[in-house]
Amino acid sequence: MYIRQECLLSFEEILNLQPQTKLELVLSQIDLSDFEIAFKRSRFGPKGYDPTPMLYALIAAQLEQIRTVKALVQRLKQDPVFRYCCCFEVCGQVPSEATFSRFLTKISESEDLQKLFHKLVIRAKELNIIDGETVAIDSTKMDAFESPKPHSKLTDNGLTPNWGAKRDTNGNQVKWFGWKLHILSDTKSELPLEISVTPANVYDGTVALPLIEKLFESFGDLFKPRYYAMDSGYDFNYIYDAIVNDYQAKPVIAYNPRGSKSAPEGLDNDLQPICSAGYKMVYWGTDGDYIKLRCPHVCGKVDCVHGSNWCSNSNYGYVRKVNYKKEPRFYSYPFRGTEKWQSIYNQRTAVERCNSRLKEYLNLGNIRAKGIKKALTHCLLNSIALVAGTIAANSGQSKLKVA
Incomplete structure (x- = not known):
């Protein structure tokens, strides 16, 4: 037995x-x-x-x-x-x-998933995982679950997938049928703070300000970014003006000439201010809301054949002052071309790494449902997993390393 x-x-x-x-x-x-x-x-x-x-x-x-x-x-x-x-x-x-x-x-x-996502973001901020001082905005492509349709049979109502095209990191043109996921990301933690889904044909620049507005609606005064870093797809006057004057922050955005054959008057092709002799003027700090630019000859940067008297009788040399709040696109602060401007702009790659983690380590690139609402739900589930995983990796209960 x-x-x-x-x-x-x-x-x-x-x-x-x-x-x-x-x-x-x-x-x-x-x-x-x-x-x-x-x-x-x-x-x-x-x-x-x-x-x-x-x-x-x-x-x-x-x-x-x-x-x-x-x-x-x-x-x-x-x-x-x-x-x-x-x-x-x-x-x-x-x-x-x-x-x-x-x-x-x-x-x-x-809207419960969005509230859950926001709760996790708030917790990550309380744990000092998220900084929020510098944020970056970018989009990434997502293929639709629906079968591709020709342009003649598409309905451009903002709720159905569409054809989109953009250049990848290597400059190659990529075309797809589906959606765009727009992400406003913290550059320190490389975590999403806000997301939005649109048809693939929606231009990136039109989504930047709605994303920023949504950030403040969702979190109030919890986040007050000082710098917004974006690539040249967001190089529009209205984005600069809103960030500087409405949100009291600094836009750090790459210049997009958009096919123009010459630079704006007073600037060279690198968007650097030039004097009447054609030399690059020297950035000399700020005076309140004004950027100071000095004569390059007086500053010892060039040897102008006309000398300093060509532009000014003063021994200090010619000085140009520009209100960066009125012309933030061409005269940005931090000043375009300085180490500080470049350092902040380099942080923009944080949003690209956020996109990469969502696709490579999670399931973002695999939408298995139709419609924009379910596409957003899919993105929220992945974003929740990413933020929760980062909190777990940084909590004291484990030494787990989350990619």
């Missing part, structure tokens, strides 16, 4: 004794109490399912790069550890593929 020996610990207790996995660490940073109150118990399925484990499972799918809802359901059924990490009953049933699809539709119609 054989007697089965009883296990001293339950399956859950055994899992609790093991070292925390990456998935457990990341999901432990996500507080779904408000989400659970908003949705209560889902009525999807014959007995209904708690929305908390369903949302954990959707976030876990991004971390594990699970491509489809069908594959997610299969993983939940076959992997008890994965099921336990997502807070489902270890021996219980899991939602069906149809149940998850209806749940995705429901959360796409609400």
